[in-house]
Amino acid sequence: MVSGLLGSLLGFGGSVVPAITDHFKTKNQNKFELEKMTHLAELRKMGYDQDVKMYEQQASDNEHKRLIDHDIAIANSTGFVAGLQKSVRPVITYCFFGLFAAIEVSLLLDALDKGVELSAALNVLWDDDTKAIFAAIISFWFGSRAIDKSRTK
Numbered sequence: 001m002v003s004g005l006l007g008s009l010l011g012f013g014g015s016v017v018p019a020i021t022d023h024f025k026t027k028n029q030n031k032f033e034l035e036k037m038t039h040l041a042e043l044r045k046m047g048y049d050q051d052v053k054m055y056e057q058q059a060s061d062n063e064h065k066r067l068i069d070h071d072i073a074i075a076n077s078t079g080f081v082a083g084l085q086k087s088v089r090p091v092i093t094y095c096f097f098g099l100f101a102a103i104e105v106s107l108l109l110d111a112l113d114k115g116v117e118l119s120a121a122l123n124v125l126w127d128d129d130t131k132a133i134f135a136a137i138i139s140f141w142f143g144s145r146a147i148d149k150s151r152t153k
Contacts, residue, residue, distance in 0.1 A: 093141075
């Protein structure tokens with residue numbers, strides 16, 4: 001009889017133990033999730049949103065890849081239209097650089113004709129705005145290549 005009672009208690013205890021361990025396991029998981037959500041809320045309050053930044057970076061990378069694929073397709077194509085497509089950016093660049101140089105040279109010559117010293121005229125023509133524009137153009141054409149090369153390494 002004692003063995004029957006002991007067997008019943010052990011059987012009942014054995015069936016209750018998984019429920020008790022599941023309860024504590026669920027309680028710990030809920031506590032962990034609550035702490036995680038609290039930390040994420042604190043990070044978002046501080047302006048840190050990892051998911052948004054990650055998706056923005058992925059979108060930027062995908063756009064960059066599409067542009068490179070488009071440029072490769074244009075470079076591999078042949079014919080008159082392909083030649084026009086390949087020459088658009090360089091022709092526009094040369095035209096605007098020629099226009100810029102013509103304006104700067106004509107302003108320099110006009111200043112020299114009016115008796116302005118060369119150093120003073122150059123200081124006026126090569127001002128901070130002109131330097132910034134020139135730096136932006138050089139950085140665009142040559143800096144992007146350096147960045148692309150460093151990305152592939």
